[in-house]
Amino acid sequence: MATPNSATPALSIRGLRKRFGKRDAVHPLDLTIQRGEIVGLLGHNGAGKSTTLGCVLGQVFADAGRIEVLGHDPATDRRRALQRVGAIFETPCFYGYLTGMQNLTALAAMSGPLDDDRIAAVVDRVGMTDRIHDRVAAYSHGMRQRLALAQALLPEPELLILDEPSDGLDPAGIVEIRQLVRELHAADGLTVVFASHLLGEVEQLCDRVVVMDHGCKVFDGNWRDTPTSRGIVEIEVDRHDDALRCAIDLALVVGPAPTSRDAATHRWRLAEDATVSELNARLIAAEFSVARIGLLRPQLEDLYLSLRESAHERPAEAAA
Amino acid sequence: MIARLFAHEMRKLVARKRSWIGFAAFFALQIAILALLQLPKPKREIGRILEQNALGFDDHYMGMTLAIVIIAFTFTLLGALYVALVGGDIVAKEVEEGTMRMILSRPIRRLELLGVKFAAVCVYTFALVVFLGVVALIFASAYRGGLGKLFIFLPDEGLFASYDTWEGLWRYARSMICLAYGTLTVAAMAFMFSCFPMKPVSATVLTLSLFVADVILRNLPYFRSIQEWFISHHIGFWVRTYHEYPPWHEIVVSMGVIAAVSATAFAIGAARFCTRDLKS
Numbered sequence: 307m308a309t310p311n312s313a314t315p316a317l318s319i320r321g322l323r324k325r326f327g328k329r330d331a332v333h334p335l336d337l338t339i340q341r342g343e344i345v346g347l348l349g350h351n352g353a354g355k356s357t358t359l360g361c362v363l364g365q366v367f368a369d370a371g372r373i374e375v376l377g378h379d380p381a382t383d384r385r386r387a388l389q390r391v392g393a394i395f396e397t398p399c400f401y402g403y404l405t406g407m408q409n410l411t412a413l414a415a416m417s418g419p420l421d422d423d424r425i426a427a428v429v430d431r432v433g434m435t436d437r438i439h440d441r442v443a444a445y446s447h448g449m450r451q452r453l454a455l456a457q458a459l460l461p462e463p464e465l466l467i468l469d470e471p472s473d474g475l476d477p478a479g480i481v482e483i484r485q486l487v488r489e490l491h492a493a494d495g496l497t498v499v500f501a502s503h504l505l506g507e508v509e510q511l512c513d514r515v516v517v518m519d520h521g522c523k524v525f526d527g528n529w530r531d532t533p534t535s536r537g538i539v540e541i542e543v544d545r546h547d548d549a550l551r552c553a554i555d556l557a558l559v560v561g562p563a564p565t566s567r568d569a570a571t572h573r574w575r576l577a578e579d580a581t582v583s584e585l586n587a588r589l590i591a592a593e594f595s596v597a598r599i600g601l602l603r604p605q606l607e608d609l610y611l612s613l614r615e616s617a618h619e620r621p622a623e624a625a626a
Numbered sequence: 627m628i629a630r631l632f633a634h635e636m637r638k639l640v641a642r643k644r645s646w647i648g649f650a651a652f653f654a655l656q657i658a659i660l661a662l663l664q665l666p667k668p669k670r671e672i673g674r675i676l677e678q679n680a681l682g683f684d685d686h687y688m689g690m691t692l693a694i695v696i697i698a699f700t701f702t703l704l705g706a707l708y709v710a711l712v713g714g715d716i717v718a719k720e721v722e723e724g725t726m727r728m729i730l731s732r733p734i735r736r737l738e739l740l741g742v743k744f745a746a747v748c749v750y751t752f753a754l755v756v757f758l759g760v761v762a763l764i765f766a767s768a769y770r771g772g773l774g775k776l777f778i779f780l781p782d783e784g785l786f787a788s789y790d791t792w793e794g795l796w797r798y799a800r801s802m803i804c805l806a807y808g809t810l811t812v813a814a815m816a817f818m819f820s821c822f823p824m825k826p827v828s829a830t831v832l833t834l835s836l837f838v839a840d841v842i843l844r845n846l847p848y849f850r851s852i853q854e855w856f857i858s859h860h861i862g863f864w865v866r867t868y869h870e871y872p873p874w875h876e877i878v879v880s881m882g883v884i885a886a887v888s889a890t891a892f893a894i895g896a897a898r899f900c901t902r903d904l905k906s
Contacts, residue, residue: 326903356905357905360903360904360905363730363731364730365727365730365731365903365904365905366903366904366905367901367903384733384734384735385733385735386733387733388731388732388733389733391731391733392731393731395724395727395728395731397724398728399723399724399725399727399728400725400728401638401641401725403641403642403643404637404638404641408637408641411634412634412637412638413728413729413732415627415630415631415633415634416631416729416732416733416734416739417732417733418627418733419627454728457728461732467731
């Protein structure tokens with residue numbers, strides 16, 4: 307067996323398949339995450355995100371496929387595979403009758419020897435020093451989530467798996483978690499898998515996203531670099547249909563873009579060499595009244611929704 | 627690492643209120659039994675049995691004899707209840723509350739985790755029985771003003787014996803260890819059910835149902851001839867250590883059966899848990 311090193315991917319999944327009863331939770335899934343990446347894992351409820359992460363952590367047994375975490379198979383070499391992995395789940399669960407510190411030491415005992423200084427440093431890092439000796443039953447949801455982050459950071463992780471870490475947090479808590487993940491990534495080069503329904507959060511943290519739908523991977527790449535978000539202008543113009551026809555005739559626009567948000571604002575797809583200022587000038591010259599025009603800032607939501615639409619169309623096409 | 631895990635498991639067990647219910651219940655029950663034994667009618671009944679067998683009331687109606695009365699008539703079912711309560715919780719409660727997922731994101735092997743949990747349940751069982759034995763002896767001795775001689779009379783077991791203080795005390799201590807050992811079977815059964823995908827209360831109820839059904843069947847007159855088929859017969863081997871000449875062969879067989887049943891229950895539970903998917 308090759309010795310895992312820094313060239314080994316942080317996570318490698320090949321042909322992962324899992325069924326629950328008659329339902330396919332994960333179809334054959336291939337996914338590689340290199341060290342130092344922050345990858346967003348998106349999908350609706352039941353898309354297979356948590357099952358995939360469960361398989362990675364050895365909580366769910368795969369029916370087929372091979373997983374390597376930091377170069378080791380968690381099914382056969384759990385200790386080495388998960389030694390430097392931290393994980394948080396959507397609902398942070400602790401022993402309410404123990405203090406935060408007692409919870410941390412109990413969980414730390416499962417990762418191998420850890421000194422008190424390391425625990426104190428982690429507690430300080432998540433801002434829990436003042437309350438760490440209180441019983442967890444008295445903690446707010448946000449404090450539990452911080453404690454969950456602390457337990458995930460205890461083993462000095464190289465791979466951090468965050469499954470809905472911002473769930474139920476107030477806006478300040480969400481920002482704190484995001485900043486902490488950024489800091490960890492910048493300081494320690496941590497690899498982060500960030501599964502969330504909060505697209506805004508994923509958008510701010512991750513360049514690469516993996517989108518799952520009904521157990522299948524339907525997108526894997528840099529979401530900013532996709533046809534759905536490249537070369538789209540948002541325009542508010544009178545006599546919209548005429549203006550669009552004019553722009554197409556002038557070879558400045560290819561056609562309308564699929565997702566327009568409201569009746570007044572429209573989205574057009576720019577031709578390859580066209581610019582927004584040229585389009586604006588030509589429309590004005592053609593006596594259209596342009597109230598607002600600008601290049602659409604790429605939004606993850608657009609990509610996600612378009613993928614969802616495509617996913618819904620697939621069964622209909624198959625039926626046809 | 628295993629020692630550290632075990633220490634934390636014990637800390638969890640100690641910190642939980644449910645773990646103390648058994649101790650508190652037996653504490654209260656012992657006081658209640660001693661108070662009831664102060665009533666004239668029960669006292670007269672014990673006196674009558676002692677006199678019929680030419681044993682002095684004042685020598686034998688003392689701490690050790692009362693302690694045995696308390697334990698023989700309370701522990702069989704109540705002890706099973708509290709041990710099953712803790713044994714049924716030990717895995718299922720962690721799964722139900724979601725802490726198991728947190729644990730299983732750590733590099734610990736499931737079998738190691740179960741081994742530690744099972745060891746903790748065994749220690750709890752021993753602690754509960756030792757507590758019961760010591761407290762019963764202290765309370766009963768304080769109530770009667772001394773340990774006195776030990777008198778034990780259990781017609782169903784064909785047991786009638788009387789020992790002086792030191793012999794009685796030695797046999798009492800030995801029987802408590804045997805009782806704790808026998809009770810491990812209940813703990814192991816509860817642990818086994820706790821490893822299956824079910825609620826903690828279901829694991830406790832299933833264990834108690836099996837145990838009570840076993841006791842009922844064993845006590846049916848038609849099944850007297852096949853007593854050794856029932857686990858409660860073997861759990862009750864602690865009583866047989868009070869015979870003047872204990873039936874050691876029978877006792878060793880019972881200990882073997884208890885070990886085999888407990889190990890099998892652990893193995894079944896472990897096999898189920900180690901192949902289970904754990905998802906929210």
